[in-house]
Amino acid sequence: MSILEVNSVKKIYTTRFGGNQVQALSxxxxxxxxxxxxxxxxxxxxxxxxxxxxxxxxxxxxNGEVVLDGKSINNIKEKEISAFRRDNLGFVFQDFNLLDTFSIKDNIFLPLVLARKEYGEMKERLHPIAKKLGISDILEKYPYEVSGGQKQRAAVARALITKPKLILADEPTGALDSRATDGLLKLFKEINKEGQTILMVTHSTKAASHASRVLFIKDGEVFHQLYRGKNSNEEMYQKISDTLTLIATGGMKNE
Known part of the structure:
Protein backbone atom coordinates (compact mmCIF):
# COMPACT_ATOMS: atom_id res chain seq x y z
CA MET A 1 0.00 0.00 0.00
CA SER A 2 1.34 3.45 -0.95
CA ILE A 3 1.83 5.80 2.00
CA LEU A 4 3.01 8.64 -0.27
CA GLU A 5 1.99 9.47 -3.84
CA VAL A 6 3.56 12.27 -5.83
CA ASN A 7 1.57 12.92 -9.01
CA SER A 8 2.92 15.11 -11.84
CA VAL A 9 4.32 17.72 -9.49
CA LYS A 10 5.61 20.91 -11.08
CA LYS A 11 7.06 23.95 -9.30
CA ILE A 12 7.72 27.30 -10.94
CA TYR A 13 9.17 30.25 -9.04
CA THR A 14 8.83 33.84 -10.22
CA THR A 15 11.88 35.93 -9.33
CA ARG A 16 11.27 39.07 -7.35
CA PHE A 17 13.13 41.34 -9.76
CA GLY A 18 12.31 41.17 -13.44
CA GLY A 19 9.54 38.62 -13.02
CA ASN A 20 11.57 35.81 -14.63
CA GLN A 21 10.24 32.30 -14.13
CA VAL A 22 12.43 29.46 -12.89
CA GLN A 23 11.18 25.89 -13.19
CA ALA A 24 12.52 23.94 -10.22
CA LEU A 25 10.41 20.81 -10.82
CA SER A 26 9.00 19.93 -14.22
CA ASN A 63 0.72 21.92 -10.49
CA GLY A 64 0.24 18.30 -9.49
CA GLU A 65 -0.60 16.70 -6.19
CA VAL A 66 1.04 15.12 -3.14
CA VAL A 67 -1.04 12.54 -1.25
CA LEU A 68 0.05 11.29 2.19
CA ASP A 69 -1.85 8.31 3.60
CA GLY A 70 -4.79 9.02 1.32
CA LYS A 71 -4.99 12.76 2.11
CA SER A 72 -4.05 15.46 -0.40
CA ILE A 73 -1.52 17.84 1.16
CA ASN A 74 -2.51 20.46 -1.43
CA ASN A 75 -5.96 20.88 0.10
CA ILE A 76 -4.92 21.39 3.72
CA LYS A 77 -5.79 24.85 5.00
CA GLU A 78 -2.93 27.14 6.04
CA LYS A 79 -4.01 27.17 9.71
CA GLU A 80 -4.02 23.34 9.79
CA ILE A 81 -0.65 22.78 8.10
CA SER A 82 1.49 22.87 11.26
CA ALA A 83 -0.68 20.32 13.05
CA PHE A 84 -0.77 18.07 9.97
CA ARG A 85 3.01 18.21 9.70
CA ARG A 86 3.45 17.47 13.40
CA ASP A 87 0.96 14.57 13.39
CA ASN A 88 2.15 12.84 10.22
CA LEU A 89 5.78 13.69 9.53
CA GLY A 90 9.06 13.28 11.39
CA PHE A 91 12.07 15.37 10.37
CA VAL A 92 15.80 14.69 10.61
CA PHE A 93 18.02 17.56 9.42
CA GLN A 94 21.71 17.83 8.58
CA ASP A 95 22.30 20.47 11.28
CA PHE A 96 20.15 18.66 13.89
CA ASN A 97 17.94 21.72 14.64
CA LEU A 98 18.20 21.22 18.39
CA LEU A 99 17.64 24.13 20.78
CA ASP A 100 20.76 24.78 22.91
CA THR A 101 18.67 26.21 25.77
CA PHE A 102 16.71 22.92 26.05
CA SER A 103 18.04 19.65 27.42
CA ILE A 104 18.19 16.67 25.06
CA LYS A 105 15.04 15.30 26.74
CA ASP A 106 13.12 18.57 26.29
CA ASN A 107 14.24 18.81 22.66
CA ILE A 108 12.81 15.35 22.04
CA PHE A 109 9.61 16.23 23.90
CA LEU A 110 9.05 19.46 21.93
CA PRO A 111 6.66 18.14 19.21
CA LEU A 112 4.59 16.38 21.90
CA VAL A 113 4.47 19.57 23.99
CA LEU A 114 3.21 21.44 20.92
CA ALA A 115 0.61 18.69 20.44
CA ARG A 116 -0.41 19.20 24.13
CA LYS A 117 0.28 15.64 25.20
CA GLU A 118 0.29 14.74 28.90
CA TYR A 119 3.71 14.55 30.56
CA GLY A 120 3.08 10.95 31.60
CA GLU A 121 2.50 9.91 28.00
CA MET A 122 5.60 11.78 26.87
CA LYS A 123 7.76 9.90 29.40
CA GLU A 124 6.18 6.60 28.38
CA ARG A 125 7.02 7.21 24.73
CA LEU A 126 10.54 8.46 25.43
CA HIS A 127 11.91 5.53 27.46
CA PRO A 128 11.87 2.78 24.77
CA ILE A 129 13.04 5.17 22.03
CA ALA A 130 15.94 6.53 24.10
CA LYS A 131 16.98 2.98 25.00
CA LYS A 132 16.83 1.83 21.37
CA LEU A 133 18.90 4.82 20.22
CA GLY A 134 21.43 4.52 23.04
CA ILE A 135 20.88 8.01 24.42
CA SER A 136 19.26 7.27 27.82
CA ASP A 137 22.40 8.51 29.63
CA ILE A 138 22.48 11.95 27.93
CA LEU A 139 18.82 12.99 28.25
CA GLU A 140 19.57 15.60 30.94
CA LYS A 141 22.53 17.06 29.03
CA TYR A 142 22.36 19.98 26.62
CA PRO A 143 23.17 19.81 22.88
CA TYR A 144 26.48 21.67 23.32
CA GLU A 145 27.59 18.99 25.80
CA VAL A 146 27.26 16.00 23.46
CA SER A 147 28.83 14.78 20.20
CA GLY A 148 27.47 15.26 16.68
CA GLY A 149 26.43 11.62 16.50
CA GLN A 150 24.55 11.92 19.82
CA LYS A 151 22.84 15.11 18.61
CA GLN A 152 21.68 13.32 15.47
CA ARG A 153 20.37 10.40 17.52
CA ALA A 154 18.42 12.90 19.64
CA ALA A 155 17.03 14.39 16.42
CA VAL A 156 15.97 10.91 15.28
CA ALA A 157 14.30 10.34 18.67
CA ARG A 158 12.41 13.64 18.27
CA ALA A 159 11.26 12.49 14.82
CA LEU A 160 10.16 9.06 16.08
CA ILE A 161 8.37 10.13 19.25
CA THR A 162 5.34 11.46 17.36
CA LYS A 163 4.87 8.03 15.70
CA PRO A 164 4.97 9.60 12.22
CA LYS A 165 3.66 7.99 9.06
CA LEU A 166 6.78 9.15 7.21
CA ILE A 167 10.26 10.30 8.26
CA LEU A 168 11.82 12.91 5.96
CA ALA A 169 15.60 13.06 6.33
CA ASP A 170 17.53 15.93 4.72
CA GLU A 171 21.25 15.09 4.33
CA PRO A 172 21.17 13.37 7.76
CA THR A 173 24.82 12.29 7.61
CA GLY A 174 26.14 15.59 6.21
CA ALA A 175 27.53 16.93 9.51
CA LEU A 176 28.74 13.60 10.91
CA ASP A 177 32.15 11.93 10.92
CA SER A 178 32.48 8.44 9.41
CA ARG A 179 31.92 6.58 12.70
CA ALA A 180 28.77 8.57 13.56
CA THR A 181 27.58 8.16 9.96
CA ASP A 182 27.91 4.37 10.21
CA GLY A 183 25.98 4.43 13.48
CA LEU A 184 23.16 6.54 12.07
CA LEU A 185 22.81 4.44 8.90
CA LYS A 186 22.68 1.26 10.98
CA LEU A 187 20.01 2.92 13.13
CA PHE A 188 17.93 3.94 10.11
CA LYS A 189 18.09 0.38 8.84
CA GLU A 190 16.87 -0.95 12.20
CA ILE A 191 13.92 1.43 12.52
CA ASN A 192 13.00 0.75 8.90
CA LYS A 193 13.00 -3.02 9.61
CA GLU A 194 10.52 -2.30 12.41
CA GLY A 195 8.17 -0.80 9.83
CA GLN A 196 9.05 2.92 9.78
CA THR A 197 8.83 4.49 6.30
CA ILE A 198 11.85 6.70 5.52
CA LEU A 199 12.49 9.12 2.65
CA MET A 200 16.03 10.51 2.65
CA VAL A 201 17.52 13.23 0.46
CA THR A 202 21.29 12.83 0.27
CA HIS A 203 24.45 13.60 -1.70
CA SER A 204 26.16 10.66 -0.01
CA THR A 205 26.53 7.50 -2.08
CA LYS A 206 27.30 5.63 1.14
CA ALA A 207 24.07 6.79 2.79
CA ALA A 208 22.00 6.02 -0.30
CA SER A 209 23.50 2.53 -0.55
CA HIS A 210 21.61 1.57 2.63
CA ALA A 211 18.19 2.34 1.12
CA SER A 212 15.91 -0.20 -0.53
CA ARG A 213 15.39 2.09 -3.54
CA VAL A 214 17.22 5.12 -4.93
CA LEU A 215 15.53 7.79 -7.07
CA PHE A 216 17.73 10.06 -9.17
CA ILE A 217 16.43 13.59 -9.89
CA LYS A 218 17.75 15.48 -12.89
CA ASP A 219 16.42 18.69 -14.45
CA GLY A 220 13.40 18.70 -12.18
CA GLU A 221 12.12 15.17 -12.77
CA VAL A 222 12.74 11.56 -11.76
CA PHE A 223 15.41 10.49 -14.23
CA HIS A 224 16.19 6.95 -13.12
CA GLN A 225 15.76 4.59 -10.17
CA LEU A 226 17.59 1.63 -8.68
CA TYR A 227 16.09 -1.16 -6.58
CA ARG A 228 18.18 -3.01 -4.00
CA GLY A 229 16.80 -6.46 -4.68
CA LYS A 230 19.35 -8.90 -3.27
CA ASN A 231 22.29 -6.49 -3.64
CA SER A 232 24.58 -5.90 -0.66
CA ASN A 233 25.43 -2.35 0.49
CA GLU A 234 28.74 -2.64 -1.39
CA GLU A 235 26.99 -3.70 -4.61
CA MET A 236 24.42 -0.90 -4.21
CA TYR A 237 27.25 1.58 -3.64
CA GLN A 238 28.88 0.55 -6.92
CA LYS A 239 25.59 0.69 -8.86
CA ILE A 240 24.81 4.15 -7.48
CA SER A 241 28.32 5.40 -8.31
CA ASP A 242 28.06 4.05 -11.86
CA THR A 243 24.61 5.63 -12.31
CA LEU A 244 25.79 9.04 -11.05
CA THR A 245 28.74 8.89 -13.45
CA LEU A 246 26.49 8.00 -16.40
CA ILE A 247 24.04 10.79 -15.54
CA ALA A 248 26.85 13.35 -15.17
CA THR A 249 28.38 12.41 -18.51
CA GLY A 250 25.05 12.26 -20.32
CA GLY A 251 25.45 8.55 -20.95
CA MET A 252 22.05 7.52 -19.66
CA LYS A 253 18.66 8.16 -21.18
CA ASN A 254 15.67 9.24 -19.14
CA GLU A 255 13.78 6.24 -17.74
Whole structure:
Protein backbone atom coordinates (compact mmCIF):
# COMPACT_ATOMS: atom_id res chain seq x y z
CA MET A 1 0.00 0.00 0.00
CA SER A 2 1.34 3.45 -0.95
CA ILE A 3 1.83 5.80 2.00
CA LEU A 4 3.01 8.64 -0.27
CA GLU A 5 1.99 9.47 -3.84
CA VAL A 6 3.56 12.27 -5.83
CA ASN A 7 1.57 12.92 -9.01
CA SER A 8 2.92 15.11 -11.84
CA VAL A 9 4.32 17.72 -9.49
CA LYS A 10 5.61 20.91 -11.08
CA LYS A 11 7.06 23.95 -9.30
CA ILE A 12 7.72 27.30 -10.94
CA TYR A 13 9.17 30.25 -9.04
CA THR A 14 8.83 33.84 -10.22
CA THR A 15 11.88 35.93 -9.33
CA ARG A 16 11.27 39.07 -7.35
CA PHE A 17 13.13 41.34 -9.76
CA GLY A 18 12.31 41.17 -13.44
CA GLY A 19 9.54 38.62 -13.02
CA ASN A 20 11.57 35.81 -14.63
CA GLN A 21 10.24 32.30 -14.13
CA VAL A 22 12.43 29.46 -12.89
CA GLN A 23 11.18 25.89 -13.19
CA ALA A 24 12.52 23.94 -10.22
CA LEU A 25 10.41 20.81 -10.82
CA SER A 26 9.00 19.93 -14.22
CA UNK A 27 7.11 16.65 -13.82
CA UNK A 28 7.83 14.53 -10.75
CA UNK A 29 5.81 11.36 -10.18
CA UNK A 30 6.60 8.47 -7.84
CA UNK A 31 5.09 6.60 -4.91
CA UNK A 32 6.52 5.26 -1.66
CA UNK A 33 5.14 2.06 -0.15
CA UNK A 34 4.43 1.76 3.56
CA UNK A 35 7.60 0.51 5.28
CA UNK A 36 9.88 1.40 2.36
CA UNK A 37 13.28 3.13 2.71
CA UNK A 38 13.86 5.44 -0.25
CA UNK A 39 16.83 7.71 -1.01
CA UNK A 40 16.65 10.66 -3.41
CA UNK A 41 19.84 11.79 -5.13
CA UNK A 42 20.73 14.45 -7.67
CA UNK A 43 23.20 17.23 -8.38
CA UNK A 44 22.84 20.66 -6.79
CA UNK A 45 20.05 22.52 -8.57
CA UNK A 46 18.31 19.30 -9.65
CA UNK A 47 15.21 20.09 -7.57
CA UNK A 48 15.78 17.81 -4.55
CA UNK A 49 15.37 20.54 -1.94
CA UNK A 50 12.29 21.97 -3.64
CA UNK A 51 10.76 18.49 -3.74
CA UNK A 52 11.54 17.89 -0.06
CA UNK A 53 9.95 21.23 0.91
CA UNK A 54 6.78 20.27 -0.97
CA UNK A 55 6.66 16.82 0.64
CA UNK A 56 7.13 18.49 4.04
CA UNK A 57 4.17 20.81 3.34
CA UNK A 58 6.53 23.78 3.61
CA UNK A 59 5.79 24.77 0.01
CA UNK A 60 3.00 24.09 -2.45
CA UNK A 61 3.38 22.77 -6.01
CA UNK A 62 2.41 24.96 -8.96
CA ASN A 63 0.72 21.92 -10.49
CA GLY A 64 0.24 18.30 -9.49
CA GLU A 65 -0.60 16.70 -6.19
CA VAL A 66 1.04 15.12 -3.14
CA VAL A 67 -1.04 12.54 -1.25
CA LEU A 68 0.05 11.29 2.19
CA ASP A 69 -1.85 8.31 3.60
CA GLY A 70 -4.79 9.02 1.32
CA LYS A 71 -4.99 12.76 2.11
CA SER A 72 -4.05 15.46 -0.40
CA ILE A 73 -1.52 17.84 1.16
CA ASN A 74 -2.51 20.46 -1.43
CA ASN A 75 -5.96 20.88 0.10
CA ILE A 76 -4.92 21.39 3.72
CA LYS A 77 -5.79 24.85 5.00
CA GLU A 78 -2.93 27.14 6.04
CA LYS A 79 -4.01 27.17 9.71
CA GLU A 80 -4.02 23.34 9.79
CA ILE A 81 -0.65 22.78 8.10
CA SER A 82 1.49 22.87 11.26
CA ALA A 83 -0.68 20.32 13.05
CA PHE A 84 -0.77 18.07 9.97
CA ARG A 85 3.01 18.21 9.70
CA ARG A 86 3.45 17.47 13.40
CA ASP A 87 0.96 14.57 13.39
CA ASN A 88 2.15 12.84 10.22
CA LEU A 89 5.78 13.69 9.53
CA GLY A 90 9.06 13.28 11.39
CA PHE A 91 12.07 15.37 10.37
CA VAL A 92 15.80 14.69 10.61
CA PHE A 93 18.02 17.56 9.42
CA GLN A 94 21.71 17.83 8.58
CA ASP A 95 22.30 20.47 11.28
CA PHE A 96 20.15 18.66 13.89
CA ASN A 97 17.94 21.72 14.64
CA LEU A 98 18.20 21.22 18.39
CA LEU A 99 17.64 24.13 20.78
CA ASP A 100 20.76 24.78 22.91
CA THR A 101 18.67 26.21 25.77
CA PHE A 102 16.71 22.92 26.05
CA SER A 103 18.04 19.65 27.42
CA ILE A 104 18.19 16.67 25.06
CA LYS A 105 15.04 15.30 26.74
CA ASP A 106 13.12 18.57 26.29
CA ASN A 107 14.24 18.81 22.66
CA ILE A 108 12.81 15.35 22.04
CA PHE A 109 9.61 16.23 23.90
CA LEU A 110 9.05 19.46 21.93
CA PRO A 111 6.66 18.14 19.21
CA LEU A 112 4.59 16.38 21.90
CA VAL A 113 4.47 19.57 23.99
CA LEU A 114 3.21 21.44 20.92
CA ALA A 115 0.61 18.69 20.44
CA ARG A 116 -0.41 19.20 24.13
CA LYS A 117 0.28 15.64 25.20
CA GLU A 118 0.29 14.74 28.90
CA TYR A 119 3.71 14.55 30.56
CA GLY A 120 3.08 10.95 31.60
CA GLU A 121 2.50 9.91 28.00
CA MET A 122 5.60 11.78 26.87
CA LYS A 123 7.76 9.90 29.40
CA GLU A 124 6.18 6.60 28.38
CA ARG A 125 7.02 7.21 24.73
CA LEU A 126 10.54 8.46 25.43
CA HIS A 127 11.91 5.53 27.46
CA PRO A 128 11.87 2.78 24.77
CA ILE A 129 13.04 5.17 22.03
CA ALA A 130 15.94 6.53 24.10
CA LYS A 131 16.98 2.98 25.00
CA LYS A 132 16.83 1.83 21.37
CA LEU A 133 18.90 4.82 20.22
CA GLY A 134 21.43 4.52 23.04
CA ILE A 135 20.88 8.01 24.42
CA SER A 136 19.26 7.27 27.82
CA ASP A 137 22.40 8.51 29.63
CA ILE A 138 22.48 11.95 27.93
CA LEU A 139 18.82 12.99 28.25
CA GLU A 140 19.57 15.60 30.94
CA LYS A 141 22.53 17.06 29.03
CA TYR A 142 22.36 19.98 26.62
CA PRO A 143 23.17 19.81 22.88
CA TYR A 144 26.48 21.67 23.32
CA GLU A 145 27.59 18.99 25.80
CA VAL A 146 27.26 16.00 23.46
CA SER A 147 28.83 14.78 20.20
CA GLY A 148 27.47 15.26 16.68
CA GLY A 149 26.43 11.62 16.50
CA GLN A 150 24.55 11.92 19.82
CA LYS A 151 22.84 15.11 18.61
CA GLN A 152 21.68 13.32 15.47
CA ARG A 153 20.37 10.40 17.52
CA ALA A 154 18.42 12.90 19.64
CA ALA A 155 17.03 14.39 16.42
CA VAL A 156 15.97 10.91 15.28
CA ALA A 157 14.30 10.34 18.67
CA ARG A 158 12.41 13.64 18.27
CA ALA A 159 11.26 12.49 14.82
CA LEU A 160 10.16 9.06 16.08
CA ILE A 161 8.37 10.13 19.25
CA THR A 162 5.34 11.46 17.36
CA LYS A 163 4.87 8.03 15.70
CA PRO A 164 4.97 9.60 12.22
CA LYS A 165 3.66 7.99 9.06
CA LEU A 166 6.78 9.15 7.21
CA ILE A 167 10.26 10.30 8.26
CA LEU A 168 11.82 12.91 5.96
CA ALA A 169 15.60 13.06 6.33
CA ASP A 170 17.53 15.93 4.72
CA GLU A 171 21.25 15.09 4.33
CA PRO A 172 21.17 13.37 7.76
CA THR A 173 24.82 12.29 7.61
CA GLY A 174 26.14 15.59 6.21
CA ALA A 175 27.53 16.93 9.51
CA LEU A 176 28.74 13.60 10.91
CA ASP A 177 32.15 11.93 10.92
CA SER A 178 32.48 8.44 9.41
CA ARG A 179 31.92 6.58 12.70
CA ALA A 180 28.77 8.57 13.56
CA THR A 181 27.58 8.16 9.96
CA ASP A 182 27.91 4.37 10.21
CA GLY A 183 25.98 4.43 13.48
CA LEU A 184 23.16 6.54 12.07
CA LEU A 185 22.81 4.44 8.90
CA LYS A 186 22.68 1.26 10.98
CA LEU A 187 20.01 2.92 13.13
CA PHE A 188 17.93 3.94 10.11
CA LYS A 189 18.09 0.38 8.84
CA GLU A 190 16.87 -0.95 12.20
CA ILE A 191 13.92 1.43 12.52
CA ASN A 192 13.00 0.75 8.90
CA LYS A 193 13.00 -3.02 9.61
CA GLU A 194 10.52 -2.30 12.41
CA GLY A 195 8.17 -0.80 9.83
CA GLN A 196 9.05 2.92 9.78
CA THR A 197 8.83 4.49 6.30
CA ILE A 198 11.85 6.70 5.52
CA LEU A 199 12.49 9.12 2.65
CA MET A 200 16.03 10.51 2.65
CA VAL A 201 17.52 13.23 0.46
CA THR A 202 21.29 12.83 0.27
CA HIS A 203 24.45 13.60 -1.70
CA SER A 204 26.16 10.66 -0.01
CA THR A 205 26.53 7.50 -2.08
CA LYS A 206 27.30 5.63 1.14
CA ALA A 207 24.07 6.79 2.79
CA ALA A 208 22.00 6.02 -0.30
CA SER A 209 23.50 2.53 -0.55
CA HIS A 210 21.61 1.57 2.63
CA ALA A 211 18.19 2.34 1.12
CA SER A 212 15.91 -0.20 -0.53
CA ARG A 213 15.39 2.09 -3.54
CA VAL A 214 17.22 5.12 -4.93
CA LEU A 215 15.53 7.79 -7.07
CA PHE A 216 17.73 10.06 -9.17
CA ILE A 217 16.43 13.59 -9.89
CA LYS A 218 17.75 15.48 -12.89
CA ASP A 219 16.42 18.69 -14.45
CA GLY A 220 13.40 18.70 -12.18
CA GLU A 221 12.12 15.17 -12.77
CA VAL A 222 12.74 11.56 -11.76
CA PHE A 223 15.41 10.49 -14.23
CA HIS A 224 16.19 6.95 -13.12
CA GLN A 225 15.76 4.59 -10.17
CA LEU A 226 17.59 1.63 -8.68
CA TYR A 227 16.09 -1.16 -6.58
CA ARG A 228 18.18 -3.01 -4.00
CA GLY A 229 16.80 -6.46 -4.68
CA LYS A 230 19.35 -8.90 -3.27
CA ASN A 231 22.29 -6.49 -3.64
CA SER A 232 24.58 -5.90 -0.66
CA ASN A 233 25.43 -2.35 0.49
CA GLU A 234 28.74 -2.64 -1.39
CA GLU A 235 26.99 -3.70 -4.61
CA MET A 236 24.42 -0.90 -4.21
CA TYR A 237 27.25 1.58 -3.64
CA GLN A 238 28.88 0.55 -6.92
CA LYS A 239 25.59 0.69 -8.86
CA ILE A 240 24.81 4.15 -7.48
CA SER A 241 28.32 5.40 -8.31
CA ASP A 242 28.06 4.05 -11.86
CA THR A 243 24.61 5.63 -12.31
CA LEU A 244 25.79 9.04 -11.05
CA THR A 245 28.74 8.89 -13.45
CA LEU A 246 26.49 8.00 -16.40
CA ILE A 247 24.04 10.79 -15.54
CA ALA A 248 26.85 13.35 -15.17
CA THR A 249 28.38 12.41 -18.51
CA GLY A 250 25.05 12.26 -20.32
CA GLY A 251 25.45 8.55 -20.95
CA MET A 252 22.05 7.52 -19.66
CA LYS A 253 18.66 8.16 -21.18
CA ASN A 254 15.67 9.24 -19.14
CA GLU A 255 13.78 6.24 -17.74
Missing amino acids: NVSFSVEEGEYVAIMGESGSGKTTLLNILAALDKPT
